[in-house]
Amino acid sequence: MESKRQQKVARVLQKDLSEIFQRDARHLFNGAFITVTSVRISPDLSIARVYLSFLAVKNREMLLDLIREKGRSIRQQLADRVRHQLRIVPELNFYIDDTADYAAKMDALFANLDIPPAPAEEEEETQ
Template identity: 40%
Template sequence: QNLGSSLITITSVRVSPDLKIAKIYISIFEKDKRDEVLERIKFKTKFIRSELASRLTIKFVPELKFFLDDTLDYVEKIEVLIKKIHENDDKKGNE
């Protein structure tokens, strides 16, 4: 399965204290394809882990768990709310 031309960014990686699990947070630009792309990435987890093992000189590669990072969506919602507040303040000031 190909990931296509989706713009994917790793936004954060959190590794457990025992280094056995890595939680990888990703941002996918195309909102309508996020779930599909995340499932494809999860499907390729074994391949990604084996690639890491072949490229890194570490004792073992942690189990990889992928999650969508919705921080940018949250920021966008807050910006829209702030903009609406300013617009309402401007309307009240003009009355």
Template identity: 50%
Template sequence: MGTESKRQQRFAGVIQQDLAELLQREGKSWAPGAFITVTKVRVTPDLAIARVYLSFLNTKTAKEDLANIQSKTTEIRYKLGTRIKNQARIVPQLEFFLDDTNEYVEHMDKLFEEISKEPRQPD
């Protein structure tokens, strides 16, 4: 995948901001108890598909919460459309993915801690 154009980046930023506000307000019904963060949005060159990466905090059921949100994609797309109708000709199809970057970082931190606790071998 090549680099994104300024237009794609700007449009992705608009979608990210509006989706974040939407999920903050209404996400409690879709993922009870979870704090949802829109970590990244990637838009195809024709602006028809937006791949949205979500991070879930304060929950042990991130995959189930993601599935709930994926089942509400049509409703979320409609609500997003009402927000961005003056900024976009079409409302992109939304694809939601789990962003597990935080889990990966935590895993790596644990590994580095274990390595640092091991006795050092003399050279």
């Protein structure tokens, strides 16, 4: 369970990283639309796990590697934004958010289920 402080810092990081990816650093990633879906931060606020979602991207793994390579410059841009709110800017670890893929897979599984119809109420009363 995350503390209130962790939740607040995670929200600030998510907001600022979203702006960095969508405005300031978009040219670094060939115009790919990158969304920060969530941020999880360690209890000591030193490590942030950043989950990203990509649109209009053919190779997500290659883009993730590029983001990891540019991690220092992204962290520097983040530091410029949060320097008055945080004493230490956390180390950023980037991951692909696969919840949309997982949800689509679960929807497909549920759609393929063969559920027999429930017996009629009249049949239940006669038995």
